[in-house]
Each structure stands twice: as C-alpha cells, then as structure tokens.
Amino acid sequence: MKEHATRLALIRALSDGSFHSGETLGQAIGISRAAISKHIKTLQSWGLDIFRVQGKGYCLAKELELLDCDKILAQVKCSHLSLLPVIDSTNQYLLDRVGQLPSGSVCLAEYQQAGRGRRGRQWLSPFGSNLYLSMYWRLDAGMAAAMGLSLVVGIAIADTLTSLGAQSIKLKWPNDLYFQDKKLAGILTEMTGQAGDAAHIVIGMGLNIAMPDREGEHIDQLWTNLADACEILPSRNLLAANLIAQLQQTLLEYEQVGLAGFVERWNEYDNFLNRPVKLLIGERVVEGIARGIDKQGGLLLETEQGVTPYIGGEISLRGC
Template identity: 40%
Template sequence: MDPSLHSCQIDPARLRSLLGGASGRFTIEALRECGSTSTLLLERARQDATSGSVLIADRQTAGRGRRGRSWWSSAESGLTFSVLWRFTGGVARLAGLSLAVGVAVARALENCGVPGIGLKWPNDILLDGGKLGGILVELDAQPDGMVAVMGIGLNLLLPAAGAEEFLHRPASLSQASSPPPDRHQLLARILLELAVVLDRFAVAGFSVLREEWQAHHVWQERAVRLLNGGLLDREGICLGADSDGALLLRTAAGIERCLSGDLSLRAA
C-alpha cells in the first residue's frame, strides 16, 4: 500500500459509510501530504475526473487562499479538502458559487452542533467573528460545460502563533467544542450538504440560497471599506449579496454592486 495513504487520518471507507445513500455521488481519495488538493483536481478535471471527486490531504504544502495567499494545513490542526463538480452552461451561470458553498458549510457546522457560525463575502467562514476557514472556487471551461473545484479549509485547532501572517483574527472549532467535531463526521456532513446545495444551485443559481446566506452574513448593515490592492476603493454600508452573489454597498452615490475578486472587505 502507498505509505501516504496508510498514514492518512481520513479513512475513505469510513467516510463513504457515513455518506449512506449519497456515497455513490462521490469518489473519495485521501492523501497524507500534497502540494494543493485543488491543483491536483484541476489537473484531473482535464483528464475526465468525474463530478463529485473529493481529494483530502492531511497536510498541504502549497495550499492557497484568495488572491494567491498561502494556506498551510496539518492533520492535527485542520481539515482541508477539495471537491470537483461539473455544471452545464457557461461561466455566467456560476455567479455566486463561493457564497453557495458557504451556505453548505454553515449548515454542516450547525448540524454538527457548532454555534456562532457566520459568513463574510465572498468566501470566509467565521466563528464568533474570528476566521474559522475559507473557500476558494476555481473554474475551468470545458467543451461540455464548466468544472468548478471548491477548496475548503477549516481550523480544528488555533494555528500556532507566528506560523503565518494573519489578516484576520483566527478561530478554531476547538473553541466551540472540546474535543472538536470528529473529522469524518464533519466532512461527511459537509459533503452531504454540498450535494443538496449544488443541486439547487445548478437549477436556479444563487438566488434560491440568498436568503439563507444573508441570515449568516455577519456584516449586514455595518459600515465597511473596500480595499483594492491595499488602497481604499470605496466605503459605505454593507447590504449583503445580490441575487447573483455581487456585494451590495450603500454609498453616497447610491447602492453599488461590487463583483471584483480583488476587493477586500474591512470594517470601517
């Protein structure tokens, strides 16, 4: 047996058993270590990897977050994985996908008994205001439609001080429950909720999930600044997300829609 699989803390067979009747929708592989689960899945997508392919790594050495930031992980401190999903149609149909994934993760965490879960546009998962995890969606156009690879990372334990530069106060599941939820139970619940959410999203887009996202939106009606490359882009009152996932901001000029992936949301 490949030693990288033998020492992995996630057991695909156990995970499949927890998925029950939905196990057939997922192809699961677990690795002890890799560069980036999303990079591997994007490569496999071009080799006809099936929708529902899941790649889990105990440790990622080249994991990445939004705007190219690094996302380091270890088996002891986090849960990191990527999911490949295929959609018909063009890229416009996938507007708001990262927010939809956030809804699925929030549902899963709450179903695992974790209180205080919030969402921040466009891809942060919060716990009592601290950053619990993140979502990075990467897209690839193919002749028969679009491939989305959704990378998800959650902190089980607080990262070691000095391990990286934190732009936001970190949070971990260990702060909400001791011990934190079992990795297999948590991952199974996330995958089950993802299947439900992505099925709805494929038919009707983000609009059918918007109300639930808004209910978890922690910066609703708060004064915020939008930064672009570290410089102030605009400021106003955050109104959440539009039906296509665009950020809505009430400014002196009226209600503005913000779609740029380079914008960074900060409290005023």
C-alpha cells in the same frame, strides 16, 4: 507517497497521544532510533506538536484522529474519494484530473505542502489540525452559470457546521466563514472550460479545527478554530462526511434555482450585514454600510450616494 510511508507510520504510532520510546518506535517501523529522531523533526516542521521526555520517549501533545476513507464512505455516498495524507494542493490534484474523474469527486488531505487561498496566497495547512477538502463539480449550464458559486458553497459549509452544533457561524463576502469576527474557514473556487461548453469547477475549503497557536502565529489576520465554536467538537471523519453530503445537495439545488434562490439564506449568515465596512479596491477605499448581496452575488454597499453593488475581483472587505 512512498517517501512519506515511514513518516505516516510514525504518525499512526504516535496518534494515541501516549509516550513511545525511540527504540520501540524504531522496532515497530523497522528503522534506527537515529532515523526516528530525524523523522520527528520533519513531522514537527509539518505542524505536529511532538515533544520528547527523557526516559519516556516521544509523545503528541494530544491524541490525533486521522482521516479514514472507510469511516467517511460509511456515512456518505461519493462518486470518488481520494485521501492523500500529504499533498501539494487538494485543488490542484483535482484540476489536474478534470475529465478523468466523475463529477462529485472529492480529495482530502492531512497536510498540504503548497495549499493556496484567494489570489494565490499561501494557505497554512499543518498536519491533522484542520480539514482540507476539495470537490470537483461539472456544471453543464456553463461558466456564466457559476457566478457566485463560492457564496453558495459558504452557505453549505455554514449549514453543515451549524447542524453539528457550532454556534453563531457567519459568512464574509465573498469566500470566508467567520466566528466572533475571526476567520474560521476559507473557500477557493477554481474553474476551467470553454465558452458554450460545461464548466469544470473545483471547490476547495480549508477549515480550522484545532490549529496550534504556534502555527497560527504566521497568519496575518484574526483567526479562530471550530473548537471555539462548538461545545462538543465533532469527529473529523463525521465532519468530512457531512460536508460532502451538504455540498452535493447544495450544488444540485444551485443547478435548479441559481444564486437567486440563495440570496436570503446568505444574508441571514452575513457577518457584516447592516454594519459599517470598507472595501479596498486597489488603492481606493470605499466606506459604507453593508446591506447584503444581490442576485448576481455582488456586495451591496450603502454610501451617501445610495446603494451600489460591487462584484469580486481585486476587492477586499474589511470591518470598520
């Protein structure tokens, strides 16, 4: 993190959304104006929208609210909270520390250099625009009991966003959140453990809050921001605290009732319920009407042959 200290100090100085001259920034941070210019270019590559006006200096396109451990922990109890502004992957950070951290530990980042989504895809993670959060959870019932966990996590996130004023939040099987048929957030659940032992689960989420359009040009599907779903956008620190609290509560409930206790709630959020969809299973395409999920977390698809459940793996759901 030391190599990023100067850049993070520069971000904090610019976070108020006001103009700051290169000379003033250099004096405050203790580096030259030329070094400021080089660091600005790096910050722009991180996805920060910084521009320069002759005679005024540098300015962020808009004020930036940085994540703050103290503000988050003032609103929620958490067994361990790590806030690492720049990281390869919040999920990987926790996976590397399984057995060292208590269950319920959380890792937050402002920028992920190697964020990943389902099936190893890259997850675009510009600095400070969105929310990148992972939680470690020890499931004593074992790996078999974790079936469908990403569905339950989706409910927890949807409940949180709805409670904070977001409208019409929906879920897409098996691990995405939607708003107006566009992707709002993704969930990545990764697990380690041995048969007969506890399951060690890392639950990661990436939530678009105010993704810049120029960053979003690299996304290969329709996407949206939480700002589009809320009349008043909640603070990122408030959002993080509420997500942590809701995840804790939902995972404890899941340990008691399993996925069967969440099926009805998931179906209420289902973006494609009773709508025509197609499943991509390798080279095969199956079209039908989505009928929600079953108690095992399988997607129920109605075709001319009847209603058939489909479980995850290499299956991809698309709206028709």
